[in-house]
Amino acid sequence: MNELIEQAARERDTAKRGELYRQISVITTEEVSQIPLYYAPYAIAYSKRLQNLHLTAAMQWTLEEMTVAP
Numbered sequence: 001m002n003e004l005i006e007q008a009a010r011e012r013d014t015a016k017r018g019e020l021y022r023q024i025s026v027i028t029t030e031e032v033s034q035i036p037l038y039y040a041p042y043a044i045a046y047s048k049r050l051q052n053l054h055l056t057a058a059m060q061w062t063l064e065e066m067t068v069a070p
Contacts, residue, residue: 050067
């Protein structure tokens, strides 16, 4: 993980850097234990046009596979 972070920090190509940060996001969302210290006590709403939008057990939205329908 540290290697990915260091590589992303050094990467000058924005597309490559974005892909590295996406990989970091996936790892931290799926593999790192997280305990939310706070969650909003209100309902969350979003457009029906958003597809593949998921809320994790840690109350974080995963946007890696999300798409917007026309």
